[in-house]
Amino acid sequence: MPRPRTPTHRFPVGEVGRGLLAISALVLVTLGYNDRGAVDPRPVDAIWVGLLVLAGVPVVFARARPLAAAVATLGLSVGGLIAGWPMEAPLVLALVLIGHAVGRAPAGRVAVFAAWSGCAIAVVAFVRADHDRLLASVGGFAVGTIPALIAEQIRAVRADAREAHLRARQIEELRDRDVQRAVLDERLRIARDLHDITGHHLSAIALQAGGAARSTREPLARQSLEQIHELASSALNQTRRAVGLLREDDDEAASAPLPRLDSIEHLLTTARTAGIAASLLTEGPVRELPDLTEVCAYRVVQESLTNVVRHAEAHAVTISMQYGEDALTITIQDDGRGRAPRPGRSVGPVRVGAGLTGMHERLDLVGGTLAAGPGPGGWVVCARLPIGGSAIGGPAIGEPAIGEPA
DSSP states (O other), X not given: OOXXXXXXXXXXXXXXHHHHHHHHHHXXXXXXXXXXXXXXXXXXXXXXXXXXXXXXXXXXXXXXXXXXXXXHHHHHHHHHHHHTOOOHHHHHHHHHHHHHHHHHSOTTOHXXXXXXXXXXXXXXXXXXXXXXXXXXXXXXXXXXXXXXXXHHHHHHHHHHHHHHHHHHHHHHXXXXXXXXXXXXXXXXXXXXXXXXXXXXXXXXXXXXXXXXXXXXXXXXXXXXXXXXXXXXXXXXXXXXXXXXXXXXXOXXXXXXXXXXXXXXXXXXXXXXHTTOEEEEEEESOOOOOOHHHHHHHHHHHHHHHHHIIIIIOXXXXXXXXXXXXXXEEEEEEEOSOOOOOOSSOEETTEEOTTHHHHHHHHXXXXXXXXXXXXEXXXXXXXXXXXXXXXXXXXXXXXXXXXXXXX
């Protein structure tokens, strides 16, 4: 089994190569100019060559320590020039390293770098000038500040470019989000339309089949119609559970469980919080109902209580739930002023939906009936939901609505 290799630090080959290249360039350029182009050539000695080599060594650390490299090269160059050695090439390298350090330093430090390098060059100009030393110092200070100012301008341009790229990327992300939102809204709209169309036709099929089953005396036809009614009701129930919740305005409705009658106490608590004495009376054996019937009954109670809280100016409301053999009868009676509410509004967590119109539509889905109107001492809502196999749709023959003469 091969032994695992221990991690080792990568040797900075590139930095060392750049350092050797800088040292070679400084020595060759300086000595070559001294030998061929200088008016008064200076004898080459070890100290001069050593200064040239030392001035190029900081290039090795320019990437990791840009400020230290610039300070070292500039100090050696200025010291050598003041001492009388030709160190112009290292001085140029030092100005380049200053520009590099400005580009790597935090923003706002350009004034410090510019003043520092400008003063260093001004001192060299003052010492090396034969006459007009003050003017030479000013010129040297100006020359020394140029690299820092140029580097700061380059950094500003790069920062603007990065900001523009970031802004363009953000705009692109926002555009993608808008497109995704538009696609999602369109899918929701299609789902709602599908629910409305399918629900309407399935409800009509269920109502027609149920009515026809009640009106025929043929056993086979009655059985077939009852099966059609059951299948249509089941399909309607599944459709409502799949996409019906998209009709709700609340974003959490799509992931919330279907409301059931055992949660009515929460609605009573909301009404009591509004200052209304709410009570619940249950008659008959309580039993589990189909999901669609449970949701419909819950919504009727919910919307009725909301209307009481919103419009009735009532002090008390009573909810009576009577479980019969083939139907569930829900009666909501308050002691308010008996004025019909306006649909489409809500109070807190209790939703009005579409008011009386919404309750009618919900009851139509299960073949139930609704009667609402002024009663003794307030407003009364009476809903009848079939829970047997043959209790289907439409008001009972001869059944008067509340508020109408019998």
